[in-house]
Amino acid sequence: MSVYPKVNDHSPFSLRREYISEDGGSMLTPNEQERYDRQIMIGEIGQEGQETLKRSRVAIAGAGGLGSPIAIYLTAAGIGMIRMIDHDQVTLSNLNRQILHWGEDIGRNKVESAGTKLRNLNSAVKIETIAETITEGNVSQLVDGCDVIVDAMDNLPTRYVLNRCAVEKKLPFFHGAVNGFEGRVMTIIPGETACLRCMYRGQVPQEKFPVIGVTPAVIGSIQATEVIKYLVGIGNLLTNRLLIYDGLKVTLTEFSVNKNPNCDHCGSLRRKE
């Protein structure tokens, strides 16, 4: 029995079709056709998948260690619009891992630095930049109009702010986090799968975390893969599955997690019938 390519249950094709009618179609230009030739060759993506990516709008919360590979690969892949959100400025100690930022960028806003590189990488992608701190008060506006939210934050409190917003807006949320040589990834489909808050036990002290650049490179790349899969509607997502990467042992270990009916973020949302 062939299950290839497998379309997941969360395919946003209906959403995409609405966009097609609004936009009056979004055929690829000859330049884009050539640029994306190798990924259009992938059976699961094809012409239709590439056009879907072009119509998609992605919010990336954080332009640091995780945000760098996520933004680079989604820009290279031809996402229609990417919105980078980060309040911070580039410092020397960022440069071991935040590969969107270079020595010449020290002191610049991270989103400006990122915007410059991403537009040079692929001018066909609309890059929006917002240099603001993400708070409960502004998060809804910051991600307004986006199809998905990608977690590239460096702290848990803001992750929970994003998680709650994603749940309320029913936007897919792509979680990633790193420490040292270890990282984790989980994909959240609000109302259907476990969210980031489902296993919450209370506040965790914020500490300066150790990390080497290759770890967010791996984790961010997996997050970007999840985003592409979700948008195109292919493969099996990391939903209800926490993936743990151990760079020292080079292992990927999967743990199952369950939606918590008493979760203070998503507990009131019902599964789709």
Next chain:
Amino acid sequence: MSVKVHIHTTHRQITNGLEVVEVEGKTVGECLNQLIRQFPEMEKALFTRKDKLLNNVEVYLNHASAYPNELLKPVKDEDEIHLLVMLAGG
């Protein structure tokens, strides 16, 4: 009856580098208590006080989340417990 407890990287300095410690017990809590008897410093690495796990500690039983009431979950011979630490970096 033996249960394998997989120790997180950050705790292996306490377990003399051991990645897996074999313990016995009928519940996750009993297994962790025996882990602490072997390596007393694991207590403050896992608990804020007796029977109250630190907020950043995650317990998985046979690769499935044991949340909530992790310590009360029954275990059987050859079960595996993974102790993870929540990550916050990006």
